[in-house]
Amino acid sequence: MALRRAAFAVPLLVVVSAALFALASRSPFDPLAGYLGDRYTTTSDADRARLADELGLHDPWWATYGHWVRGLLSGDLGVSRSFGQPVATVIGERLPWTLLLTCLGLGLAIVASFVLGVWSGARPGGPVDRLVAPLASVVQATPPFVLSLGAVAVFALSLGWLPVAGLTDAGTDPTFGQVSEHLVLPVTVLAVSQVPWLAMSVRQSVRDAIGSDAVRGARARGIPERTILLRHVVPLALGPFVTVIGLRLPEIIVGAAIVEEVFSWPGIAGAVVTSARELDFPLLAALTVGTTLIVLIGSLLADVALALLDPRVTADG
Structure with a gap:
């Protein structure tokens, strides 16, 4: 699978970039x-x-x-x-801030969704399970820009706990403390927007794993439930989880761009909007091809990780 995806990457990049120029000309x-x-x-x-x-x-x-x-x-x-x-300078100045926001948001989403998904799936009908499902449905139906505006209204404007937007306060240098404080809201919003999809996937994978022959056999041998969960259920749930993360990469990138715009984060999103509005072909093409390449690499890494987690999956499918 990974080898086929890698071979497919070059023609896909050619088609995407050529289509971009053709559409932009219209x-x-x-x-x-x-x-x-x-x-x-x-x-x-x-x-x-x-x-x-x-x-x-x-x-x-x-x-x-x-x-x-x-x-x-x-x-x-x-x-x-x-x-x-x-173009290299424009991207180089903005890409590190986008990567910082996206990696922190995705990392937080992965940890939170896996914990919630395992907890909910392992205890069906419990308090966490009854809470996770309806909350996930609500958040799934809420666009990232609405989550962003809601977070600003509550935590920045009403409570005054966190800054509204930007990289730092006006007139201050981007110190570690300033950047960290301004990262809290956008990172949290990006993570929250992705947790429902990932958590519900883990929840279902855990339930499927609990019903597997391996888990039933472990229970028949008298192995404690905690050991079964950690040694059998969690490893079985990791494979589908990695696959879902790979499939969600385009959505994560779009979500990060929306969050950047709402919070005036100095990342790639602003350059994308400007290049599209002004038909800046060199910048628009580089950003589009770069984004496509990131998605392809992410999907390829997900395939490799899945092959490592599950020996039944090979690199060539």
């Missing part, structure tokens, strides 16, 4: 308007036409795409029209 937005900003209305038609030629906006999409691919193969991602910087 966009109703005028990239010059975003590029010039307030100067757009005062710029003459002749100057607009000249600038469009210089930027290659009149070229067919396949020519623009071919130019981008040639630059990519030579290690040059191009220059972002929106930010006036090399």
Whole structure:
């Protein structure tokens, strides 16, 4: 499975990137308007036409795409029209903050969902089980931006416990304490938005494992329930859990982008919005291909982890 997914990665990246250029060429937005900003209305038609030629906006999409691919193969991602910087610089300045938020949020979601899922699945009908299922349904039906706005309204505006948004307080340097304090809300919201799906998956996997022949045999031999849970049930539930995490990666990335926008976190999301609005082809293509590559790598790692957890699963499926 992992080998097939790896072989599929390159043609998929080509299709995704080419489709991006083709669709962007049909966009109703005028990239010059975003590029010039307030100067757009005062710029003459002749100057607009000249600038469009210089930027290659009149070229067919396949020519623009071919130019981008040639630059990519030579290690040059191009220059972002929106930010006036090399694309590598734009991404390099923002990617670490996105990775910090996403990794912390995903890590918290994994730990919380696994604990809740195992606890709920191992004690069906118990207090935790009766609480987890309805709460999961409510959170699943709530978009991440609603969770974000609700968290801001309660914990930042009403209670004043945490800052509203941003990386630091206005006029202060990004110290460890400042960044940590500003991370609490976005990380928690991102984690909460993912916990229901993961927890319910673990809950079902635990229940399936409890009904397996291995667990029934362990009980027949008089092995204590705690030992059965830790040595038999939890390992059996890990495989499906890893698979679900791999499948949820696109949703996690989208959720992180929404959280970044609501909390004004200086990550990749703002660059995505700007590049899409202004048809900044070099930046938009790099972000799209990069995101697709992250999803593919994450899915590949999930396949490898599943093969390590379950010897019955091989790298080639």
